[in-house]
Amino acid sequence: DGGITQSPKYLFRKEGQNVTLSCEQNLNHDAMYWYRQDPGQGLRLIYYSQIVNDFQKGDIAEGYSVSREKKESFPLTVTSAQKNPTAFYLCASSISGELSEVFDEQFFGPGTRLTVL
Amino acid sequence: GQNIDQPTEMTATEGAIVQINCTYQTSGFNGLFWYQQHAGEAPTFLSYNVLDGLEEKGRFSSFLSRSKGYSYLLLKELQMKDSASYLCAVRGGGGGNKLTFGTGTQLKVEL
Numbered sequence: 670d671g672g673i674t675q676s677p678k679y680l681f682r683k684e685g686q687n688v689t690l691s692c693e694q695n696l697n698h699d700a701m702y703w704y705r706q707d708p709g710q711g712l713r714l715i716y717y718s719q720i721v722n723d724f725q726k727g728d729i730a731e732g733y734s735v736s737r738e739k740k741e742s743f744p745l746t747v748t749s750a751q752k753n754p755t756a757f758y759l760c761a762s763s764i765s766g767e768l769s770e771v772f773d774e775q776f777f778g779p780g781t782r783l784t785v786l
Numbered sequence: 787g788q789n790i791d792q793p794t795e796m797t798a799t800e801g802a803i804v805q806i807n808c809t810y811q812t813s814g815f816n817g818l819f820w821y822q823q824h825a826g827e828a829p830t831f832l833s834y835n836v837l838d839g840l841e842e843k844g845r846f847s848s849f850l851s852r853s854k855g856y857s858y859l860l861l862k863e864l865q866m867k868d869s870a871s872y873l874c875a876v877r878g879g880g881g882g883n884k885l886t887f888g889t890g891t892q893l894k895v896e897l
C-alpha cells in the first residue's frame with residue numbers, strides 16, 4: 670500500500686533539546702511539505718520541498734530545519750531556537766511541486782504530536 | 787498576503803443539510819481544496835474547485851465563485867460521523883504548489 674508514514678505518533682522532549690520528526694512516502698511524489706497545527710487553528714506551512722535536494726521556507730520556518738536527500742524522505746528538526754514547539758506536526762506530499770491548475774491534492778501522514786516539557 | 791475566513795463552529799442535526807462558507811483574499815489563485823479532519827487525525831481530501839460552479843461528489847458538493855473570492859461546502863444527509871473540522875485551502879500565490887489553509891470550521895452533528 671502506498672502512503673505517508675510519520676514516526677513517532679507521540680513524542681516528548683525536554684526544553685532545549687533538538688528533536689527530529691520522521692516523514693517517509695512511497696507514492697513517488699516529487700513534493701513534500703511540513704505543517705504545524707495548534708489547537709483550534711489551521712495548518713501553517715513550515716517548509717516545503719518541490720524536488721529532491723531542494724527546499725524552501727514556508728510561513729513559520731524560524732526554529733526549524735529540514736533536509737531532502739532522498740525523494741521519499743523529508744525529516745524535520747525542531748531546534749531549541751523554536752520558542753513554542755509543542756504542537757501537532759503534519760507531513761504531506763503531492764505529485765508535483767510546480768504551480769498549476771491541474772488537480773494535485775496533498776496527501777497527509779498521520780501526524781506527530783510533540784510535547785516539550 | 788493570504789487571508790482565508792471560515793466560521794469557527796457550526797452545529798447541525800443528523801439527516802439535515804449544512805453549508806460551510808469560505809471567503810478568501812489571496813495574491814494568486816490556482817484552485818481551492820476542501821479537507822475533512824477528525825480530531826487528532828490527518829486531513830483527508832474532500833473536493834477541489836478551480837473553475838466557477840458546483841462540483842458534486844456523493845453527499846458532498848462544493849461551489850466556487852472566483853470573482854467573489856467565495857466557496858462553500860455543502861453536506862447533505864448529515865451523519866454523526868460527519869462531526870469533524872472542515873478546512874478550506876487555497877493554492878496559489880508565493881510560488882510552488884503550496885496551500886494556504888483557513889482555520890477550519892468545527893462541525894458538530896447532533897441527534
